[in-house]
Amino acid sequence: NAGVTQTPKFQVLKTGQSMTLQCAQDMNHEYMSWYRQDPGMGLRLIHYSVGAGITDQGEVPNGYNVSRSTTEDFPLRLLSAAPSQTSVYFCASSNNRGAGNTIYFGEGSWLTVV
Amino acid sequence: GQQLNQSPQSMFIQEGEDVSMNCTSSSIFNTWLWYKQDPGEGPVLLIALYKAGELTSNGRLTAQFGITRKDSFLNISASIPSDVGIYFCAGLRIGTDKLIFGTGTRLQVFP
Numbered sequence: 001n002a003g004v005t006q007t008p009k010f011q012v013l014k015t016g017q018s019m020t021l022q023c024a025q026d027m028n029h030e031y032m033s034w035y036r037q038d039p040g041m042g043l044r045l046i047h048y049s050v051g052a053g054i055t056d057q058g059e060v061p062n063g064y065n066v067s068r069s070t071t072e073d074f075p076l077r078l079l080s081a082a083p084s085q086t087s088v089y090f091c092a093s094s095n096n097r098g099a100g101n102t103i104y105f106g107e108g109s110w111l112t113v114v
Numbered sequence: 115g116q117q118l119n120q121s122p123q124s125m126f127i128q129e130g131e132d133v134s135m136n137c138t139s140s141s142i143f144n145t146w147l148w149y150k151q152d153p154g155e156g157p158v159l160l161i162a163l164y165k166a167g168e169l170t171s172n173g174r175l176t177a178q179f180g181i182t183r184k185d186s187f188l189n190i191s192a193s194i195p196s197d198v199g200i201y202f203c204a205g206l207r208i209g210t211d212k213l214i215f216g217t218g219t220r221l222q223v224f225p
Contacts (some may be wrong), residue, residue, distance in 0.1 A: 004156075033213070042120070042202055043157070043215040058212060090156050103147070103213070105156030 003027040006091050006106035013081040013113045021076040021109050023091030029104075031094040032074040034056070034066065036087040037108075043090065049074055081113045120203055120216030128224050133190040135219045137203030145206040146186040147213070148177050152199045160201075161188070193223050 025032065033048035035054045035058075045058030049068040063085055065077040074093075078085060091106040120137045127133060137146070145164055149157035161172050163179035163186060170177055176189045184202055203216040 035215070040123075040217065042118075042217040043204075045212055045214070048212065059214075092156075103159060105158070107156050108154070 004091055004093050004104045004106040005108050006089075008109060009107070010110045011112070013078070013111065015081060015083060015113060017081050018077070018079050019081065020078075021089055021091075021111070023074045023076065023093075023106060024072050025093040025104070026072065027093065027095065027104070028071060029093040029095045030071070032068065033092050034064070034074070034076045035090045035092065036060065036085075037090060040050075047078065060070050060078075078111075083113045085111065086113045087111060118203055118205055118214055118216035120185045120219055122219060123217070124220040124222070126222045126224065127193055129193060129195060131193055133193055133197070133221060134187065135201060135203075136185060136187045137205070137216045138185045139205060139214075140184065141205075141207055142183040143186075143205035143207055146177070146179050147204040147206075148175075148186070149187050149204060150199050151202065151218075154192055190221075193221075195223050195225060196222050197221060218224070 004025045034046040035043040037043045044060045045063050046105045047066040051056045052068050052071050055066050089109045094103040118137045120141050136170045147162050148211045150159045150160050151157045161170050161177040166183050167181050168179040178187045200220050202218050204213050205212050
C-alpha cells in the first residue's frame with residue numbers, strides 16, 4: 001500500500017448528505033482509479049483517470065463524481081448519499097495505465113449510509 | 115457491470131494442502147493479475163502475467179495466463195495459515211485502461 005493515502009478511513013453519512021473521499025499518491029503516477037467493494041462482488045471500478053484533467057467512467061459511476069486537477073490527487077464525491085452506496089472504497093494508482101506490477105491500492109475507506 | 119467469473123467462491127483446507135483457483139471471461143485480456151486481500155486492508159499484488167501461456171511463480175504461488183487469453187489460474191502449494199485471505203484475479207482488456215476484478219476466492223486454512 002505504499003504511497004497511496006485515503007481519507008477518511010471510516011465515515012457514517014445520513015441519506016442525502018454529501019461528502020468527498022480523498023485520495024493522494026506521491027509516486028507521480030499518471031493512472032488513478034476508484035473502486036468499491038461489496039460482499040461477494042469483488043472490486044468494481046467507479047471512475048478512473050489517465051492523467052491530470054482527464055477522467056472517465058468505470059463500471060458503476062452513477063452517484064459519484066471525480067476530478068483530477070493535479071497528478072497527486074483524485075477525490076471521489078458523493079453528492080447525495082444513498083444507502084446503496086454503503087461499501088468499502090479503494091483508491092489505486094499506477095504509472096502504467098492500470099497494467100503491470102505497479103498498481104498500488106490505498107487501505108480503504110469504510111462508508112456507511114443510514 | 116462486467117466482472118470476471120472466479121471459482122471457487124470459498125475454500126476450506128488443511129495446512130499443507132495445495133490450492134487451485136481460476137478465473138474465466140468471455141472477453142480476451144492482455145494482462146492478468148492476481149491479488150490477495152487481508153481483512154481491513156487493500157489488495158496486494160501477488161503475480162502479474164503479460165503473455166498467453168505464461169507461467170510465473172512467486173514463492174509457493176504459481177499463476178498461468180491461459181492460451182485462449184480468456185482465463186487464468188493460481189496455485190498455492192503447501193498452504194500455511196498466513197495464506198488465509200481473499201484472492202482476486204484482475205484482467206486488463208486489449209485497448210482499454212479499465213482493470214476488471216473477479217469476484218474473489220475466500221481461502222481458509224486450518225492447522
